[in-house]
Amino acid sequence: MSINKDLLKEQLLILGFTPVDGEVNVYSRKLIFNNKVVDTVTVDFNAKSAGQINWGNPKTVGRLTSSDLSKPEYMVQLYWYIRLVESGYSPENIAIEQPVQLGHKDGFIDLVVFTPDDKPFMALDAKNYGTEANKYTKALKASQGQVASYYRFSTNLEYIGVISAKIDHNSVEPSSYIVSTTQWKKYGSPEEYTKTLENNLTLPNVFRIAPNAVPYNEKNYLLKPTDLIDLNEDTASQMFHGFLTILRKHGISDKTNAFNKVLNLFIAKIVDEFNTPDDKALSFQNYMGGGE
Incomplete structure (x- = not known):
């Protein structure tokens, strides 16, 4: 797939990135919470044609596969990492590409938020806006599919969700569907929950990530x-x-x-x-x- 650098740079500008002074093809974005700069993310098109992402100081980066902009979902992942930090979740509590064992296969979760005392709190999977995000959201609502399987990473997880964003026309239209794992914990797993009489009930969207919402708080703003x-x-x-x-x-x-x-x-x-x-x-x- 060919890389449209001009489009990627345009999208970065929409996300609030600016060219770095004295550099060519390098963009940066200060991450601000409570009027303080808590970290800086850079994208370097000299290091990689699709833009090499330097995430700043997250908890971990499990693999570098998504640390560029070669696929649209990687831009979505970058957007939501910024949104998380600017909503009060400290970079050192956010793991990028967190390894997870899915049966006999190894997998990676796009973003995992940990609590300040280092317990997994929320797992988020970035998907392309529209058809793809809708497909994975539908499965998650029914406690099925890839995203629901991330519950295997840790039963401490309280929320699991699909995140997406439409970035064009000088604007960003974010979307997220984040469900509570309460019912899965009650029955032992998403698979066991779907076998019960309650499996005809879809899980609601119950969590919001936004600068005006209290971090780690399940109550809606x-x-x-x-x-x-x-x-x-x-x-x-x-x-x-x-x-x-x-x-x-x-x-x-x-x-x-x-x-x-x-x-x-x-x-x-x-x-x-x-x-x-x-x-x-x-x-x-x-x-x-x-x-x-």
């Missing part, structure tokens, strides 16, 4: 209007088809009435967004505790 992102054609299509799937799954025949009720919910959401000041929490949102 109350969203404000400034936290919202624009609805685009891709996400709108996903919502539409997701709604149709729900109707089919539950055998709902009166689709017209169902769509009317959903439309009413959308109108209520829009009214809430327009009437809520930027510094106040939105009233119309899924809330699991926390916030002020």
